Amino acid sequence: MRLHQLAHARAGDKGNVSDISVIAYEPDDYEFLREQVTAERVREHFADIVRGPVDRYELPRLHALKFVLHDALAGGATRTLNLDVHGKALSSCLLEMELPEHPEHPERQESK
Amino acid sequence: MRRVRIGSGAGFADDRIEPAAELAEHGQLDYLVFECLAERTIALAQRERLRDPCAGFNPWLRERMDAVLGHCVRQGIKVITNMGAANPSAAAELVADAARRMGLTRLKIATVTGDDVLDLVAGSDLPLLDRPGTVGSLGDSIISANAYLGCEAIVRALAGGADIVITGRVADPSLYLAPLVHEFGWPLDAWHLLGKGVCAGHLLECAGQVTGGYFADPGFKDVPDLVRLGFPIAQVAEDGSFSITKVPGSGGRVTVRTCTEQLLYEVHDPAAYLSADAVADFSGARLTQIGHDEVEVTGVTGTRRPDALKVSVGYLDGFVGEGEISYAGPNAVARGRLALDLVRERLELIGVPTDDARFELIGVDAVHRGAAKSVDKTADKTVAEPPEVRARVAGRTLTLDQARRIGHEVSALWLNGPAGGAGAVGRTSDLVAIASVLLPRDQVRPEITFLEA
Numbered sequence: 001m002r003l004h005q006l007a008h009a010r011a012g013d014k015g016n017v018s019d020i021s022v023i024a025y026e027p028d029d030y031e032f033l034r035e036q037v038t039a040e041r042v043r044e045h046f047a048d049i050v051r052g053p054v055d056r057y058e059l060p061r062l063h064a065l066k067f068v069l070h071d072a073l074a075g076g077a078t079r080t081l082n083l084d085v086h087g088k089a090l091s092s093c094l095l096e097m098e099l100p101e102h103p104e105h106p107e108r109q110e111s112k
Numbered sequence: 113m114r115r116v117r118i119g120s121g122a123g124f125a126d127d128r129i130e131p132a133a134e135l136a137e138h139g140q141l142d143y144l145v146f147e148c149l150a151e152r153t154i155a156l157a158q159r160e161r162l163r164d165p166c167a168g169f170n171p172w173l174r175e176r177m178d179a180v181l182g183h184c185v186r187q188g189i190k191v192i193t194n195m196g197a198a199n200p201s202a203a204a205e206l207v208a209d210a211a212r213r214m215g216l217t218r219l220k221i222a223t224v225t226g227d228d229v230l231d232l233v234a235g236s237d238l239p240l241l242d243r244p245g246t247v248g249s250l251g252d253s254i255i256s257a258n259a260y261l262g263c264e265a266i267v268r269a270l271a272g273g274a275d276i277v278i279t280g281r282v283a284d285p286s287l288y289l290a291p292l293v294h295e296f297g298w299p300l301d302a303w304h305l306l307g308k309g310v311c312a313g314h315l316l317e318c319a320g321q322v323t324g325g326y327f328a329d330p331g332f333k334d335v336p337d338l339v340r341l342g343f344p345i346a347q348v349a350e351d352g353s354f355s356i357t358k359v360p361g362s363g364g365r366v367t368v369r370t371c372t373e374q375l376l377y378e379v380h381d382p383a384a385y386l387s388a389d390a391v392a393d394f395s396g397a398r399l400t401q402i403g404h405d406e407v408e409v410t411g412v413t414g415t416r417r418p419d420a421l422k423v424s425v426g427y428l429d430g431f432v433g434e435g436e437i438s439y440a441g442p443n444a445v446a447r448g449r450l451a452l453d454l455v456r457e458r459l460e461l462i463g464v465p466t467d468d469a470r471f472e473l474i475g476v477d478a479v480h481r482g483a484a485k486s487v488d489k490t491a492d493k494t495v496a497e498p499p500e501v502r503a504r505v506a507g508r509t510l511t512l513d514q515a516r517r518i519g520h521e522v523s524a525l526w527l528n529g530p531a532g533g534a535g536a537v538g539r540t541s542d543l544v545a546i547a548s549v550l551l552p553r554d555q556v557r558p559e560i561t562f563l564e565a
Contacts, residue, residue: 008329008333010376013378014380015241016242019380021373023369055380057381057395061396061397061398062376062399064372068381075545077152078152078543079545081470083504084478
């Protein structure tokens with residue numbers, strides 16, 4: 001199942017750093033996302049794009065995870081050659097991540 | 113408990129105008145704030161001002177004032193905006209002129225300046241934050257330097273009776289925090305209160321991004337009546353508790369989901385969101401739907417503000433040449449790749465360096481970069497080939513002449529490239545880049561000038 005089934009996302013930028021919020025649609029899915037969507041997996045997912053480390057912050061009250069991707073925008077919005085100068089589309093690219101079937105909600109794959 | 117209602121009339125320089133008019137007319141506002149400066153906007157505006165001393169402020173200022181001033185004056189709504197960009201004084205003159213033409217009199221317009229610190233930092237050995245070197249190492253290429261001011265100068269302008277406050281660079285949330293500090297008399301070291309105010313400002317500063325703009329994902333996150341997207345209102349109480357809402361009947365939604373996306377937008381460590389007036393802590397924040405299109409925000413705190421102010425330095429950073437051409441139908445990817453190879457080799461033949469250049473297919477790997485290799489594996493028939501692609505070449509050069517050659521070689525594919533090339537375009541731009549430095553707070557002296565319309 002894709003991360004897109006369980007979460008929504010928004011990306012922002014500051015200089016050459018991209019930040020992506022991943023927010024569970026259902027609070028009950030937060031723990032599953034916390035286990036699966038690790039900083040390492042996000043770094044691997046963006047292996048062709050992100051040159052620096054990836055930090056992760058946990059926000060259980062908002063059932064959200066925040067990823068901070070360093071050296072991710074080929075110089076930053078004001079000087080990058082990237083078509084997507086701000087890295088805005090990286091939020092959607094992250095939602096392509098494949099996850100194992102959710103143990104508690106196997107039916108959700110069908111329902112959405 | 114006393115409450116103040118602040119509307120957000122714009123979230124970026126080119127934002128829509130009608131939602132601001134709707135807010136002014138129907139929002140029952142005390143303040144209407146327009147945030148219109150992205151990282152690079154002032155640097156670009158500074159170049160306009162050098163060409164024309166009367167230019168260098170937001171190009172939509174007159175249209176925005178024409179749309180809202182009548183309502184604001186009738187209802188006693190005060191206006192705060194950073195639309196002054198690189199020329200707040202000229203912007204104030206324009207607003208005064210707009211007011212007079214509408215027959216509005218006795219309007220007090222305050223201009224906040226002092227964010228321009230170019231003379232102070234040019235040539236200095238202040239270290240750049242995000243890359244090696246000092247401001248001095250940028251040499252003659254530096255074109256602007258603006259400090260992110262806090263709320264103080266705006267608070268003083270409001271205390272001086274301003275109906276409209278026009279600024280250049282001010283930290284975005286501070287535009288919204290200022291009226292709260294002014295109305296409630298919050299001390300400038302009441303860190304928890306300021307942290308809550310910064311949070312309210314942060315939720316408002318991108319306007320429609322908290323009311324359902326930049327949110328719709330059909331079938332997953334649907335937004336009703338996005339066409340008439342309404343802009344947000346924060347209703348803030350004296351103790352710093354607040355909710356986000358919008359004009360009843362306007363388009364969009366205010367939900368826990370829309371607010372969560374905006375609360376975390378462009379935040380790194382949620383426990384330390386740096387602003388000029390306080391360091392806000394969103395890590396304990398809780399969002400609660402308390403009404404239709406109304407979300408309450410609790411659990412936000414704050415700590416002491418940073419000692420230094422951030423300064424954005426704009427500088428010229430060479431040139432970029434770009435070209436694009438489309439290929440469609442069977443074998444589009446292969447023809448697109450051939451086109452890119454041809455341009456690369458032809459640029460090398462004429463001596464245009466390609467070591468700092470991008471050769472990519474929009475529709476395959478322009479956003480995903482290397483991540484879409486699978487589409488090129490023609491042997492793997494399980495991967496669908498896109499029905500069309502757009503080949504893109506973009507390169508950084510030292511001279512404008514070299515930059516022109518890049519778009520030229522892409523356009524030349526018309527008659528000299530693969531079959532079926534379509535819609536070729538080429539363009540050049542000179543790059544205005546931004547670097548950041550920190551400047552001790554006491555070296556920045558904001559000034560306020562009043563003008564009566």
